[in-house]
Amino acid sequence: MASYLVTGSSRGLGLALISRLASLPAADVGKIIATARQDNSPQLKEIVDASSGRVEIVKLDVTNKLSVQEAANLVEGKLHGKGLDYLVNNAGLMDRSPDGLAGMDNLDDIFHTNVTSVHNVTQAFLPLLRKGKKKIVINISTTLGSFAKAEIYRQSPTPAYKITKAALNMLTVQYAQQYEPDGFTFLAVTPGWLRTDLGSSRADLPVETGAEKVVDILQQTGPHQNGKFVNIHVPGWENPLGNNQYDGQEVGW
Known part of the structure; x- marks a missing residue:
């Protein structure tokens, strides 16, 4: 029974990930740690109440290093001496700047959430991941952070999001290179x-x-x-009209 931790679990993709994991057999998915800045999400509490103890909420503000460390200490206790198998760094922010770079006034905040906080969370949970059997870290990225696809998404008014997700991709590679000898797998995934x-x-x-x-x-x-x-694979979306394909292949950097 593998253990999972997902950041940003109170809504959106994070909430859906917790719901999906909780729907899978307990023989495959054991303890599921749902972390969020606020622990009062009604939808998340519904999943917890129906999970027979498999899903637990831990309060975690990824932008606050003290909160990150406190959460790591709490999770260690909840795992009862076992390691953490999977970490999903999902929490993130997107900007909207119709004026492009001229209107981009929040790069520091978005960089801190989308890049620095991922580093801080990963660093804090590395000791538990070392004890895990899988040692897998997934960073939720986007094709908007791809240099290879920059022209395709030229008109998207989200410059800080693009910049910070490109940086997140490099952070993923740096971790992958450093911790490969220790049996870790670090992967950037675009969820569509x-x-x-x-x-x-x-x-x-x-x-x-x-x-x-x-x-x-x-x-x-x-x-x-x-x-x-890597990209997700959705049958029927391998070669559609438009900018987005979901073919399960590697994404150009």
């Missing part, structure tokens, strides 16, 4: 354009589909994908 508060109702896919496909990647990945940037 999802119908969430962040993605909007105009997005391509239901959030449940994105969560299902991310969990598929989680459970199928291993050292052979260390340091990769």
